[in-house]
Amino acid sequence: MINDHWDEHPIHSFESSRTIFWASPRGSGQVPHQRAGAQRQLKLMSIYFVLFGLLLQTAAPAAPLQPAPGNPVVTIETSMGAITIELFKDQAPVSTANFLQYVRDGFYPGTVWHRVVPGYVIQGGGYTSELAEKGTRPPIQNEATNGLSNRRGTVAMARTRALRSATSQFYINLANNTRLDHQGFSPDMFGYAVFGRVIDGMDVVDRIGAVKTGVRDGMEDVPLEPVIIKAVTEKK
DSSP, X not given: OOOTXXXXXXXXXOOOOOOOOOOOOTTOOOOHHHHHHHHHXXXXXXXXXXXXXXXXXXXXXXXXXXXXXXXXXXXXXXXXXXXXXEEOTTTSHHHHHHHHHHHHTTOSTTEEEEEEETTTEEEEEXXXXXXXXXXXXXXXXXXXXXXXXXXXXXXXXXXXXXXXXXXXXXXXXXXXXXXXXXXXXXXXXXXXXXXXXXXXXXXXXXXXXXXXXXXXXXXXXEESSOOBEEEEEEOO
């Protein structure tokens, strides 16, 4: 897992827009039916403003990003939608090859996003929906020194506190978690290896990042309703 000792990141709240209803002053000289007509027009205008405000607040999914020529592309089908990621084969060759081997072996279908921390990460690729840990191949080299940063939407290898302990588990950053980057050669500062980025489906990632979580079988931040990885396919 990612080091659990990092501080939690704040969750931003959004303030709803306010609608102001204007009233005619007394003694305006309008007869009752004129005032009633004016009030109806004002109410209609207010309704239009509210609907327009709601329309502005409804964010459309971002247009897909384009992968660099030659970079592998993988789509992760989940129970909440599809996430497409680009793998950085040149900057993170070991992590990319490792991930693709698990994909080709059919390892990921049936696993879950077992750790969700709002405003931080979603993590998966190692446990079934019953939280049974799957057997893996040996750990790989930690490529955290590759210069890639744990910014929002990037994909990185999860591990224990041991520097070379990453196997099948990975996580997606929900925010700019630069404190997870390589900053030195001590165990606490070596960092976590970024090996890809989300190029489509970040809205799905955010929805997963907002699910309700709790403690299950001694594990914290587990979604109360399992979010299942149904299929992982490599684009040819």
